[in-house]
Amino acid sequence: MINVMQPTLGREELDRIKEVFDSNWIGKGKLVADFEKMYAKHLGSTPDRVLSTNCCSEGLFSSMHLCDIKPGDEVIVPTTSFVGAGNAVCANGSKLVLCDVDPRTLNARATDIEKAITPKTKAVLLLHFGGIPCDMDTIMPLAEAYGLKVIEDCAAGVCSAYKGKALGTHGDMAMWSFDAMKILVCGDGAILHFRDPEIREKADKWLYFGLEAKSGYENSVAQKWWEFDISAFGHRAIMNDVTAAMAIEQFKKLPMFMEKREAVHRAYNEGLKDLAWIDLPAPMEEGCKSSYYFYHIQIKNGKRDELAFFLRNEDIYTTYRYFPLHRVPHYGIGGNFPGADYAADNTLCLPMHQNLTADEVQKIIDTIKGFGAKYC
Template sequence: MIPFNIPAVVGKEAYYLNELINDRVKFSGDGIFTQKCSALIESLYGAKKVLLTTSCTHALEMAAILIDIQPGDEVIMPSYTFVSTANAFVLRGAKIIFVDIRPDTMNIDEMKIEEAITTRTKAIVPVHYAGVSCEMDIIMQIANKYNLMVVEDAAQGVNSYYKGKALGTIGHLGCYSFHETKNYNCGEGGALLINDERFIERAEIIREKGTNRSKFFRGQVDKYGWVDIGSSYLPSELNAAYLYGQLENAELINQNRLSSWQYYYEKLQALADEGYINLPVVPEICRHNAHMFYIKVRDLVERTELIEYLKIMEIGAVFHYIPLHSSIAGQNYSVFHGEDIVTTQESDVLLRLPMYYNLTKSDIMVVVDAIKSFYKNENRGVHIERNYISGW
């Protein structure tokens, strides 16, 4: 069996957990390992302030509070994303305005954003799909022109770059995920990256249940109290200890995954050249993190058959998001601006292959050979028309 994902274990995760357990000083949030992780992320990626959270979902919720989303505000984002991207703003009363995506990167089509802006627009939320950056220069130019906030959903983008800038550090706020399916994980976890200094003090308060407790622990006030809205967004020190062991080895994990990604690409190139599949596109201005490797097939029927075929071969391959605008909640809380030309079409044909730290080349070849056998098998019941895929 080759699973779709295996959470990474590398370095000193167990050592740091044991150290924490043996010391028995502080298991709750904002202890020494939380502080170490935050400082390391700031150092590695150049964020002005990093606050660990219990998830990327909670980082997005904090961002929605910080930019003062109010009922009736509009937030522009792609429909091809995880539900948390939209939920965080819907919870504050916003109406979500979806725009179409690009067929090459699966990211929001930056050329469709400006026409979706109204007097009620408050923010743009670019989602960096598969760790490949959106076109951030244009997005930031649009945001500056209309005085809009930019919240980067960089859940998949830790250690990815756009023109030399780390994803999550370009917008006013950025959000990371450390879920077990991500490159660096602690089971469940996330981080809010604050790139606009005016949000730092309030972010600390919101994360501490609306209290100025952080100031109290720094000795800046002699007692703390309830001063603003907030919730419990602090991760456990146990999570942070595990995460610190991962972040210390960030580049080791990164290079390992990039090697696997490149090996997939090289070994599947022949099928792409013959017109059976399309391979991922990474623009030259982007440095990706090999968060996932996906292929695109002809249509939904073919993808379903291929998933079933790989399942029989004991290979875990899965599709990804169903566009949010087609969901029940999406129909209640959002509208799709313009025509859905790309989003649904491309979501129907994308298939994610196994990708994780220490995935072996031999296992990759098992996956590649299985995909080749699917397309070369004349008796599988589906007629394949070669060269059906037009160029991007």
């Protein structure tokens, strides 16, 4: 089976993990701090604005507390979003308000967001679909005009940028994922970015039980180093040196990953461009940069599901991301979302990862063409 997503791991990760084992310390330590500094530089930011955590979903859930969103406050989320975003809002006791998306890019537009704003709106939790940037030049002024926090879900945007600035550095808070299905992988892990360094400091405590004073070796102040106080009922949601070791080695490979993924993207564009029954991904705005996390096509003749099954029978796995939240019964949210509905019914994500061979990409293209010749 040709996988839709797949990590690239090698001896380098194993060797670095062995060093961690040999050090006799596998918890949060120097390697975590090193990775945070590397990622801060990667973002064009500073270490006092960057913090690691155990997964991107923790970042979504913690964003409610860190951005001072209270029960009853309304948070606007594009209906085409990861389920973790919706759950984060609801678990906080806040009101999940959904907005529509562009049917081609699957990103929310400023006009979609503005339609959902009420006097109770406190924040926008914005997904950059597949790491493709939303139009921040229109969204940020809108948020500022209404006094809204902007939380950027950049889970798939490890190398994405909007007009020369790293994605995730525009809003108040952002998060990137390094789980097993992402580009840079470390089993599980994430990076958070904060516009305000004081919120980063607040997050550092929140993600370790709300501790005000560290116990043990790190506590050099208290006479009894086992004593402590807390400032919040926080979680324990941290990376450790094992996951950081993997992340550091994966980080070094990002340029190679991007080069290979872009080559796959270009091959699909070239191989599928003459199929009138398919829409290829919309071109990005000038000055923007993708991480090539997804390659999504849209089937114009209503035969998306048939194509997916046809490909699967040929050992080519595809999928659709993300099932719209207004179609999830448990949320109980109705409404009119024509852009998201069109995308959900007609979009298919093709295999996209740096391990794909030229022969595999050609097989995918030829199989899609074969389906078209037979059924379209």
